[in-house]
Amino acid sequence: MSYLKKFMKNVNLHDTKTVRLLMATLIQHRGYWRSIDVIEPQLLNNAVDIAEVALKGHKVLSKVQVARAHKVVIISMPHKSDADGNDHYTLMVEDDKGIEFASAHITTDPSEQGVSQIHNKIYTFY
DSSP, X not given: OOEEEEEEEEEEETTXXXXXXXXXXXXXXXXXXXXXXXXXXXXXXXXXXXXXXXXXXSSSSOHHHHHHOSEEEEEEOSBOOSSOOSOEEEEEEXXXXXXXXXXXXXXXXXXXOOSOOOOOOOOXXX
16 A cells, blocks of 8 residues: 655654654545545544544553554544444554554544544455
């Protein structure tokens, strides 16, 4: 996955660890994968700001996930899904080896942010 540094922030998780928050160069938007070059920069900045605020709270990632996290990547613009009726961004969490080990939803309205339903990824190694 590739990222643009101009939409990058360092975020302190649980007041214990700082990770990079990045925007993927290809994101899901309105049901399609799009280059972020075709999305207004202000919308991308808003996405990073909203994700930063949510990640600074204690609802999105568990302590175990914070300990493993090295990078958090925004991979979608706001949308609703069958699993989450609130408008939300989707984030992928990577460890220091670049392995995506969890995903999370960040609501566009901070008052609607609940405890994130983290979907741990399962990997099979051969």
